[in-house]
Structure formats: structure tokens, C-alpha cells
Amino acid sequence: MIPLIPALQQMYDYQDALTVWEALRVWLNTEPIHGWRFTPFWANALMLIAALIFIFLFELMLTVGIQIWERRVLGRMQQRWGPRLLGDINSRQFWRVFWPIVALLAFPAVLYGLEYWGKLDFGKLVPYATIACTFAAFGVYLIYVCGWLWRQGFADALKLFVKEDVAPLNADRFLFFLAPALAYLPSLLSWVVIPFGVAAVAGHYIYYQVANLNVGLLLIVADFSLFLVAIIISGYASNNKYALIGAMREAAELLTYEVPMLMSLLCVALFAGTLNLTEIVQAQTRTWAILPLLPAFVIFFIASIAETNRPPFDLPEAQNELLGGFVVEYSGLRFALFYVAEYANIFLCCAEMTVCFLGGWQGPMFLGVDGLWLTSLFWFLLKTYALIWCFIWVRATMPRIRIDQIMFFSWKFLVPASVIAVAVSATGVAYRHPWFSANRIWQAGTHANEITGQVLGEYKLLSTAEALRQLTLPERAFFWLYSAFLVAATAFLIGLAWKVLRARRTHPLPRREVTWT
Amino acid sequence: MTRTSDRRVERRYDPLLTEPVVVSIGPQHPSLAAPLRLTVLADGELIERVTPEIGFMHRGVERLCQQRPWVACAGLLSRCEWLSGSCGDYLLSSAVEELSGIAAPPRAHWLRTTVLELSRLASHLFWWGDLGLELGAITPIFWGLREREGALDLLAMLSGERYHHGYIVPGGVRHDPPAEFYPALAAYLARLPSAFDAYEELFSDNAIWVNRAELIGVLESEHAMLCGASGPVLRGSGIAHDLRRDAPYAAYSEVEFSVPTGEHHDALDRYRVRMQEMRESVRILHQCLVRLAGPDMVQGIVRRSELPLAPGELKPPAGEVYVALEGPRGELGLHSVSDGGPCPVRMHLRSPSLYHLHLLDELCRGYLLADIFVIYASLDIMVGEVDR
Numbered sequence: 001m002i003p004l005i006p007a008l009q010q011m012y013d014y015q016d017a018l019t020v021w022e023a024l025r026v027w028l029n030t031e032p033i034h035g036w037r038f039t040p041f042w043a044n045a046l047m048l049i050a051a052l053i054f055i056f057l058f059e060l061m062l063t064v065g066i067q068i069w070e071r072r073v074l075g076r077m078q079q080r081w082g083p084r085l086l087g088d089i090n091s092r093q094f095w096r097v098f099w100p101i102v103a104l105l106a107f108p109a110v111l112y113g114l115e116y117w118g119k120l121d122f123g124k125l126v127p128y129a130t131i132a133c134t135f136a137a138f139g140v141y142l143i144y145v146c147g148w149l150w151r152q153g154f155a156d157a158l159k160l161f162v163k164e165d166v167a168p169l170n171a172d173r174f175l176f177f178l179a180p181a182l183a184y185l186p187s188l189l190s191w192v193v194i195p196f197g198v199a200a201v202a203g204h205y206i207y208y209q210v211a212n213l214n215v216g217l218l219l220i221v222a223d224f225s226l227f228l229v230a231i232i233i234s235g236y237a238s239n240n241k242y243a244l245i246g247a248m249r250e251a252a253e254l255l256t257y258e259v260p261m262l263m264s265l266l267c268v269a270l271f272a273g274t275l276n277l278t279e280i281v282q283a284q285t286r287t288w289a290i291l292p293l294l295p296a297f298v299i300f301f302i303a304s305i306a307e308t309n310r311p312p313f314d315l316p317e318a319q320n321e322l323l324g325g326f327v328v329e330y331s332g333l334r335f336a337l338f339y340v341a342e343y344a345n346i347f348l349c350c351a352e353m354t355v356c357f358l359g360g361w362q363g364p365m366f367l368g369v370d371g372l373w374l375t376s377l378f379w380f381l382l383k384t385y386a387l388i389w390c391f392i393w394v395r396a397t398m399p400r401i402r403i404d405q406i407m408f409f410s411w412k413f414l415v416p417a418s419v420i421a422v423a424v425s426a427t428g429v430a431y432r433h434p435w436f437s438a439n440r441i442w443q444a445g446t447h448a449n450e451i452t453g454q455v456l457g458e459y460k461l462l463s464t465a466e467a468l469r470q471l472t473l474p475e476r477a478f479f480w481l482y483s484a485f486l487v488a489a490t491a492f493l494i495g496l497a498w499k500v501l502r503a504r505r506t507h508p509l510p511r512r513e514v515t516w517t
Numbered sequence: 518m519t520r521t522s523d524r525r526v527e528r529r530y531d532p533l534l535t536e537p538v539v540v541s542i543g544p545q546h547p548s549l550a551a552p553l554r555l556t557v558l559a560d561g562e563l564i565e566r567v568t569p570e571i572g573f574m575h576r577g578v579e580r581l582c583q584q585r586p587w588v589a590c591a592g593l594l595s596r597c598e599w600l601s602g603s604c605g606d607y608l609l610s611s612a613v614e615e616l617s618g619i620a621a622p623p624r625a626h627w628l629r630t631t632v633l634e635l636s637r638l639a640s641h642l643f644w645w646g647d648l649g650l651e652l653g654a655i656t657p658i659f660w661g662l663r664e665r666e667g668a669l670d671l672l673a674m675l676s677g678e679r680y681h682h683g684y685i686v687p688g689g690v691r692h693d694p695p696a697e698f699y700p701a702l703a704a705y706l707a708r709l710p711s712a713f714d715a716y717e718e719l720f721s722d723n724a725i726w727v728n729r730a731e732l733i734g735v736l737e738s739e740h741a742m743l744c745g746a747s748g749p750v751l752r753g754s755g756i757a758h759d760l761r762r763d764a765p766y767a768a769y770s771e772v773e774f775s776v777p778t779g780e781h782h783d784a785l786d787r788y789r790v791r792m793q794e795m796r797e798s799v800r801i802l803h804q805c806l807v808r809l810a811g812p813d814m815v816q817g818i819v820r821r822s823e824l825p826l827a828p829g830e831l832k833p834p835a836g837e838v839y840v841a842l843e844g845p846r847g848e849l850g851l852h853s854v855s856d857g858g859p860c861p862v863r864m865h866l867r868s869p870s871l872y873h874l875h876l877l878d879e880l881c882r883g884y885l886l887a888d889i890f891v892i893y894a895s896l897d898i899m900v901g902e903v904d905r
Contacts (some may be wrong), residue, residue, distance in 0.1 A: 060789045242538050245562075245886070311653055312725055317889070323546070400653030400723050402887045403562055 005483065016493035051210045055191045063343035064157060070392050079398040160339075171329065172237040179234035179390035180330065180337035184231075186223035187344035193219050194351050195278045197361040197376030207278055208361075208377060216264055216277035220352055221258070222305055229256040231316070231326050234338075238329040245326020249403055250316035253306055256410040257313075263418035264296035267425040268356040271436055271481070281360030288359040292428070292435040292486075295493045296421045297357045299414055304349035306406070310341060310391055313400035315408060350387035351380075358383045417493055424489055433482055537565050540886070544573045551900030555877075555893075559886055567846040567881045567889065569874050574904035582864040587613055588687065590861060594851070595681045597866060597902050600643055601636035602846045603629075603672075606685040608851040608866075611840045612764065613687040616855050617824060618834035624809070625689030625819045626768040631702075631805040632684055632766065633842070634798045638709075639668040640845035641795050647671035648722055648788070648894040650864065652729065657720055665707045666711050674698050689820030689832060699810045708805065709799050713792070721792060730785035734880040734892035737782060744879075744894025745872040749794065750797040750896055753787030760843035772804045784895035790896070829859050846870055846897050 050215070167176050195214035196208035213219060228251060235247020269275055271293060274282035283289075290297045318327035327338050354360060361376035428436030443513040468476060525684040537560045544552035546720050552573035558566040562701065578597055582590045594605030607629060614620060621629070642665035649657025669679045673692050676684035700771035720726055738745070739756040751758050759776040761769040781788025825831050837858040843852035847869025873896040880892050 074655070078656045078662075080659055096810070130736070241538060248561075311655075314653060349881065396656050397719065397723075399649065399720070399723060399729065401725050402729055402885060404885065405725075405728055 025175045035457065047393060051192070052188065053212065055188060059191055059344050059347075060340060061338045062347060066347060066388060067339075067344050068156075069388075070395075072391060073392045074396055076331070110301055157336070160332055160336040161179060165334060166334045167331075168329050169238055172239070174234050175237035176329075177334070179230050179237060180334040180341075182230035182233060183227055184337045184341045184344075186226040186379070187348060189340045190220045190223040190348050191344075193277055195281060195360060196380050202266065209278065211278065212278055214274075214276050217269060217275040217280070217356070220348065220493070221262060223264065223348075224254070224261075224345070224464060225258065227341065233328040233484055234330070238326070242322045242324075243326045244330045246316045246322045246328070247374050250309070250326060250402070253309075253313060253315060253406055256304035257303040257414070258406055260299050260414040260418040261307060261417070263422050264293075265356065266422050267293050267296040270422075270429045272423045273429075277355050277360075281355055281362065284359040287435065288357065288362075290357040293357065293421070293425060295417060297353070298424070299418045299421065300353060300357070301387075302414060303410075304353065305348055305391065305394060306389075306410075308345045308349055310346065311395045312401045314400060315406065319434065347384065350384045354380060354383040358387075363443060389505065417515040420493065422485060428482065428486075433479055435486075436482075524618040524872055527634075528785075531813075535560075542889070549815075550633050553898075553900045553903070554873075555889065556807075557886070557889065559883075560886075562693070562885045564671060564884055564886060564889065566872045569877055569879045571874070571903050572898070574900050576905065578585075578905045579864050579866065580822065582841075582861055586859050587831045587833065587861060588826055588828055590864060591683065591686070592681060594866065595683070597868065597905050598844065598849065598899060599680050599901055600848075600899065601633075601640040601845050602678075602681045603632045603636045603685055604842060604849050606683060606839055607633060607767075607842055608849065609719060609853075610687045612838050612851055612853045613824065613831065613833050615840060616836050616853075617687075617837045619688065619823055620820060621689040622692075622818045623768070625810050626807055626819075626825075627691060628694065628819060629685050629688045631683065631790075631802060631809065632672065634805070635668045635672055636800050637845045638795060638798050638802075639665045641791055641798075642843070644714065644791065644897050645720075651890040651894045652726065653807070654720060657716070660712070660716065660719070664709065666709075671689055671698065671702055672827065673703060686820065688822065688824035688826075690727050691820070693819050695807075699806065702802065702806055705819075706799055706802055707865060710796070713796060713799075717792070721789070723803075727785060729888075730788060730891055730895070731784065732781065732783050733884060733888050733893075734784040734786075734895060735782050736876065741782075741876075744876055746847070746876065747872070748845070749787055749790045750847060750873055750876075752777065753781055753895075754782045760841055760848055764841070766840075766842055768805070768808075769801075771805050772801050774801050786893050787895040789869065822860075832859055834855055841867070844869065846899060846902065847873070849902075866902075866905055868905065870898045870900070870902040873900050874903055 003404055004008040085410070192210040193213050194209065195212075198207050218445065229502075231250045231254075232247050235243045235245075235250070238244075268280060268289055271289050272280040274280060309316055315325075316322075317327060322328065329333055330338060427433075452459050471479065528762075533676070537558050540557045540559055541554065542557060543554040544833045554570035554573065556570060557564060558568075558570040569867035581593055585593065589649075591606045591609040594609055595602040596605070598604050599750075610621075644661075645666075646661025646723060649661070649847075654861050672682055672684070673679050675698060676682040677693065729781075736750065736754045738754045738756050741751050741756065746754065747758065755777045755778050757776045760766070763777055770897050774797045775793075777790050779790055779799070833855045835855055837854045839850060839852045841848050848867065850867030851869065852863070852865040856862045876896065877889075877893065877898075881889050884892070
């Protein structure tokens with residue numbers, strides 16, 4: 001790696017790591033860096049409200065941006081070439097689409113370049129530089145999202161805002177009005193723990209994250225369960241059979257798919273040795289978790305499509321059967337809340353996959369540890385949007401599954417497969433298999449250092465070869481045996497998936513099997 | 518793979534004595550293109566009874582026909598079956614011809630075959646897209662309509678209309694096609710097979726679709742015969758009955774084509790029969806193109822002028838006649854009685870969709886709520902035909 005900036009070399013030696021909001025508190029002088037627990041109550045409350053408002057706005061724009069993006073992607077996938085695409089694409093149009101990406105890459109680079117060439121001393125400008133770096137990155141991204149938003153998205157949102165807010169006559173009014181808020185709340189909460197990226201400013205790590213919780217992974221999973229409660233409430237309170245059947249299906253489906261989802265996250269937790277999302281990202285510095293945990297990733301991907309009610313698992317809101325299921329009686333802003341919550345959940349699931357399996361904000365592995373870290377937000381969003389693109393792709397391709405088939409698919413295939421995946425990773429971790437301990441060998445005497453979020457000092461990052469050298473002979477023997485087992489197990493899982501998904505295709509060929517007279 | 522058993526679900530043992538719920542689907546419902554009400558009695562997701570309620574689209578076409586001149590009846594009939602609008606035209610024309618004892622010139626037969634097959638293609642393509650939509654697949658409708666647009670353009674090139682063509686008239690067809698019709702048809706036929714391959718790649722071979730449709734809505738051969746099923750529904754039940762082959766009309770006796778049938782008599786087979794029929798239509802259209810553009814056909818004579826087209830002048834001799842054709846949905850028949858006057862005395866349309874709609878309850882019982890739409894789509898019911 002070319003040493004871009006000398007400070008980068010000490011990335012993992014930094015003593016202070018804090019989230020954006022902690023940095024903000026430092027700037028406001030309400031707080032010394034390490035004393036989270038001694039903050040005056042009013043300051044915490046204010047910060048919390050500010051954080052929620054910020055997330056609300058950010059999430060709103062982002063989700064509306066996603067669904068507009070989805071329309072465009074769908075149009076291209078379905079080969080619906082509109083007038084803009086049928087015309088010549090000239091360079092001006094190219095820049096119109098791509099300038100925000102370029103800006104997203106270039107802006108932080110310029111900022112850090114200034115520091116490198118001595119034009120700007122972050123050390124003297126700690127609070128200002130902190131805030132500037134953090135918000136500059138997000139600001140560019142927001143502008144990017146707004147690029148999608150500003151015409152169609154604004155029109156859509158306005159339409160929903162001005163629509164009449166109707167409640168059915170016999171609805172349970174309190175629960176009916178409570179349900180959309182309850183559906184939206186968990187998606188708002190989950191955003192608190194997503195680490196979007198990292199910046200190193202004047203001796204501090206600044207995580208683009210609101211709160212660095214030690215149970216971030218659990219929080220997100222718990223929020224998905226809350227979403228389910230809201231939908232059951234809406235189905236009941238609407239006093240509508242379609243809504244009730246939709247809610248019933250939703251309950252069955254979400255409960256069923258939460259099991260494999262949790263199991264695959266358990267693999268990640270075992271792999272990283274933590275439930276803290278930031279630490280999970282850091283644990284993937286050498287190897288992204290998708291490589292050793294590929295089956296878990298696939299299971300999580302499928303389960304998260306089900307969790308977000310996307311096709312082919314969109315039975316609860318099947319337009320053609322249930323007219324939208326649990327949202328059938330909602331209109332206007334309340335419908336918009338469900339809608340936004342749904343897209344926010346899509347983003348959340350993809351962000352979670354990025355964090356847990358794709359190395360989070362880190363650039364491609366071959367670029368090295370520090371590769372292009374300036375644009376951590378860029379890498380994070382690139383991976384997340386690639387996953388969202390896959391969601392859209394699935395939507396464009398697949399018809400809807402039936403309710404019993406959905407249940408069978410989870411209980412008969414996903415759950416057993418996820419149990420195997422957990423068993424594999426658990427054994428790998430227990431026997432200190434280098435692949436399953438994030439390419440690190442644990443050092444003795446780990447010390448809890450939750451307050452600063454500093455964890456990397458506890459570990460010595462090793463390459464697989466180095467880690468192997470540290471193992472004892474029986475352990476090394478186990479490594480090779482187990483590796484063979486892993487390959488076999490993965491092949492088995494892939495074979496199983498192949499059988500489930502493609503078996504029909506080999507036998508009843510539509511064109512051949514029809515008999516001729 | 519052998520499909521061994523039906524996938525019907527027995528009603529479960531229910532100690533709590535829960536009551537089945539009545540779910541009303543329609544008359545305004547996104548998966549029903551035209552107004553039709555299905556009252557479903559469901560035990561949770563399990564269907565106990567489906568009661569179709571018709572009449573929301575009744576326009577009294579048969580009665581209206583009795584007050585219209587013969588020629589004008591074609592327009593009304595084609596509005597019963599608007600997805601393949603030429604069927605009504607053909608039925609009326611052949612009824613008039615049979616009553617008058619005048620046959621259309623051979624070139625008109627070939628042109629009629631072309632138009633009817635293009636109509637069948639248009640109808641089946643729309644059906645395919647709609648079927649995908651009912652299953653929550655959003656791409657088929659765009660692809661199906663894209664190819665259907667080609668067929669409609671060709672029909673518009675012939676007749677100036679996209680839906681109600683009025684190209685087939687008593688005594689033949691209105692006029693010879695324009696010169697640019699043949700290359701356009703050739704180009705269209707050239708691109709269809711690859712489009713069908715894409716359809717099969719996208720949807721027919723999709724494991725989800727196959728799993729949802731196989732052994733669903735099983736219709737046994739004997740029962741299909743008893744209930745008067747026809748067309749792809751009957752052929753899907755394993756009975757190779759096709760009026761184009763068994764009682765050839767227009768130029769069908771001279772074209773070569775196959776009649777696909779199903780083995781397992783389920784929704785999947787009905788689907789496959791229709792998909793195969795589209796390929797057969799392309800085959801037939803190829804032969805039509807060769808004959809129409811070829812040198813051996815007498816150019817120009819496409820209508821017998823003995824049958825006048827002006828409203829009051831066409832008076833078929835008194836008599837009673839039943840004519841039928843193989844429409845996209847099955848045997849579409851027209852029973853008409855003439856007393857030698859300018860208007861028909863009685864006109865009755867035998868519409869396959871009505872017979873197939875009667876099957877719906879029988880086919881849906883014991884399956885799940887979501888299966889209604891698969892079965893409904895596999896029957897390809899058109900409410901305009903049912904209600905008339």
C-alpha cells in the first residue's frame with residue numbers, strides 16, 4: 001500500500017474511538033470524552049432528540065430515494081426503455097448521474113489531502129474538523145439521494161401528505177392509529193447502531209454511528225420482532241378480513257424466518273466474538289465473513305427478503321389476493337409510514353448484511369487494511385446498494401410463493417441448513433480454526449474497554465498462515481481435517497439448495513413433456 | 518418426476534368449532550380485470566366453497582343483436598371477446614355465409630386464418646402476462662404486452678383498429694393487406710420464438726411457479742367433458758380436441774400444426790398447453806405468410822360481393838345455423854336464426870368462459886386461498902364473454 005497519509009499508519013493504535021454523537025458532545029463541552037455516564041440528563045435528552053430527528057430526516061430521504069431508484073432499476077430489468085434511455089446518452093447526462101458518486105469519493109479525499117499537505121491542521125481544529133468530516137460525507141450523500149428525490153419523490157410524498165386520513169367505521173381507532181407509528185419506530189431505532197463508516201480525526205476514531213451499543217446485533221433483530229407486532233395490531237384493528245388474513249400470514253412468516261435469520265447471525269457473532277457492530281466490522285479486517293460463512297450469508301439473505309415482505313415472500317401484502325393485506329385500510333400519511341418502514345427495513349437488512357458479512361465500511365480486501373479508507377462511507381453504501389439491487393432483482397424475477405410452501409421452505413430447508421452452519425462455525429471457533437476466529441488468535445487477558453469502544457488493541461491480527469504457525473500440532477491437524485469437512489459441508493448445502501430450487505427443472509420440461517397427438 | 522397425487526388438503530380436525538370466514542373477492546379487485554365477484558368460504562387459508570357471481574358486466578348483447586342489422590352484430594360480438602376481437606367477426610361472417618350458401622374466396626380464408634391466429638397470439642400473450650401478475654411476478658406483464666403490441670400493430674395495419682378489427686366481413690375480408698404487411702409479419706414471426714424462449718426461461722421453468730401450479734386445480738378428463746370444457750382447458754385435461762383440426766374452418770384444413778395436450782390435468786398443464794399453442798400459432802402464421810405472399814395464390818379477390826355490406830341490404834335467407842370456431846379460450850359458438858329479414862331473429866353465443874367459470878368452485882375446493890388465482894388464471898376466464 002502507498003502510505004497516503006502518515007496518520008493512517010497508526011490507525012489501529014489510536015487510543016480514542018467515539019461515535020459522531022459523542023464527538024458532538026465534546027464539541028458542545030457538555031462532556032469529557034470518556035464520561036458518558038456522568039452527562040447531565042438534559043444534555044443526553046437533547047442529544048437523543050437531535051439524533052432521532054437527524055435519523056428521521058436521513059432515513060426518510062434515503063427510503064424514498066431507494067424506492068425511486070427501485071423503479072428505475074426495475075424499468076431497466078424489465079427492458080422498458082423510456083424516452084431518456086432510448087435517446088443518446090451524452091457525457092452531460094453521464095455526469096448528471098455520476099457526479100454525486102465522484103463527489104462522495106473526492107470530498108473527503110480533498111479534506112484529508114489538505115491535512116496531509118499541511119494546509120489544514122486537524123489537531124488544532126478538533127471539534128470543527130470532526131463535525132466537518134462527518135457531516136461533509138453525509139451531506140454529499142444526502143445531496144446524492146436528493147438528486148433522485150427532488151421531483152418524483154417530492155411529488156409522491158406530497159400526494160400522500162395531503163390525502164385524507166380515513167379510518168374504517170368499525171375499526172379499533174386507537175390501535176388503528178397506533179399501528180403505523182409502531183411499525184415505523186423500530187426501523188428508526190435500528191438506525192442508531194448501524195456503523196456507516198469511520199474517520200480518523202486528530203487522534204480520534206469517529207464512527208459514523210449514533211450509539212456504539214455492545215448489543216447492536218440483538219437490537220436490530222429485536223426491532224424486526226417489534227415490526228411484526230405493529231403489523232398484527234394493524235391487521236386486527238382494521239376490522240377487515242383481507243387485513244386480518246394478511247396479518248395472520250405476516251405473523252406466521254416472520255416468526256418462521258426469524259429462526260434461520262438469528263441462527264445465521266449467531267454464526268457471525270461466533271466468528272467475530274462480539275455483538276457490537278463496530279467490532280464485527282473490525283473483526284473482518286483480514287477476511288470478510290462472507291468467505292467462511294457463505295451458507296450463513298445465503299440463509300440470511302433469503303430470510304431477510306422474507307422479513308422485509310419482499311417478493312417472492314410478499315404474501316402478507318399480496319396485491320392480487322389480499323389487496324395489500326394489512327395496509328388495505330390505511331391511506332395518506334399512515335400508509336406512507338408503513339411504506340417508509342418497509343423500505344427502511346430493506347435498507348436495514350442490507351446494511352446489516354454489509355456489516356456482518358461484507359466487511360462493513362472497509363474497502364476490498366486486496367487493497368489492504370487501509371485501502372481507500374477515506375471513503376469508508378462510499379464503500380459501505382456501495383455494498384449496501386449492491387445488496388438492495390439484488391433485492392430488486394429478485395423482485396423482478398420471481399413469482400410469489402404460497403403460504404404452506406413458505407413455511408416448508410423455512411422449516412425443512414433453511415432451519416436445518418442454519419443449524420448446520422452454526423454447528424460448523426461453533427466448532428471452528430471452539431477449536432481456534434483461523435478462518436472462524438477472524439484470522440486472529442486471541443491474546444490472553446482481554447480487558448473490557450466498552451467506554452471508548454476500543455477493542456483492536458486486544459487482538460493481534462494475523463494472516464491465516466501466521467495463525468496456523470501458532471497452533472499446536474493437534475490443532476493444526478484438526479485445521480486440515482476440519483477444512484476438508486467445511487468444503488464437504490458447503491458442497492452439501494449448495495447441493496441441497498440446488499435440489500430444492502432446481503429439481504423440477506430437470507424433469508418436467510415444458511416443451512417436451514406435453515404429449516403430442 | 519411423476520405427479521402422483523392431488524394436492525388437495527383435507528379439512529382439519531377442529532375441536533374449537535371455529536367458523537369459516539366469507540371472503541369476498543371482487544367485483545372490483547386488482548386480479549380480476551373485469552367485474553366478477555367470487556364469494557369464498559374459507560377455513561383460514563383453506564377454501565371450502567367458491568361461488569362466482571356474474572352479471573356485473575351484462576350488456577344484453579344477444580338481445581341487442583336482434584335489433585341490429587346483421588353486419589352491425591359483428592361489432593357487438595367482438596365486444597364480448599375483445600382480447601381476440603376477430604373471433605366475433607368471423608362467427609358472424611361464417612353464419613351469414615352458411616345461411617346464404619356462399620363461400621368466401623380461398624385467399625380470404627388464408628387472410629382470415631392469419632387474423633384469427635394473430636388474435637389468438639394477442640390473447641394468449643395478454644393471458645401470460647396477466648397470469649404472472651396474479652402470481653405477483655411483475656415482469657411477465659411487460660414482456661407479454663410488448664410482444665402483444667406487435668400483434669396489435671399488425672392487426673391495426675390490416676384493419677386500422679387494434680381491438681375490434683372488423684376486418685373479417687361476410688363474404689371474405691374487407692381488403693387485401695397493404696404491401697408492407699408481409700415483411701412486418703415476417704419480422705414479427707422471426708422475433709417471437711426467441712421471445713417465447715425468454716418467457717420460458719423467466720417464468721415457465723421457475724421453480725416457484727412450477728411448485729405453485731403442479732397438481733393444483735386438477736380437472737379429470739371425464740369431468741371436463743361432462744362440464745362442457747373446451748379449448749386449452751380440455752386439452753390440458755388430456756383430451757386432444759381442437760376445432761381447427763377436428764372441424765376445420767377457414768384454411769385450417771390446409772395448415773399443419775400440432776394439438777398439445779397435458780398429462781396431469783392440472784393448472785401447470787393448462788399453462789403449458791397455452792404456451793405451446795403460441796408456438797403452434799407462429800407455425801401456422803408462417804404457413805399463412807408463405808401462401809399469402811407466394812405466387813400460387815390469386816391476388817386481389819378477397820371478398821364475394823354477392824353479400825352486400827351496407828346495413829339494410831344484407832338479408833340472409835331464413836334458416837337456423839350454428840357455427841363454431843376454436844377461440845383462444847375454447848369453442849366459441851354462435852347460434853343464429855334468420856327469417857330472411859335485415860336483423861337476426863335470435864342470436865346466442867356459446868362462450869367457453871361461462872362453462873369454465875362453472876368449474877371454478879369444483880376446482881378450488883380443498884386448495885388454499887392463494888390457489889384460487891392460479892386456477893382462475895389457468896382457466897383464462899374472460900368476463901366479457903361470460904356476461905355478454
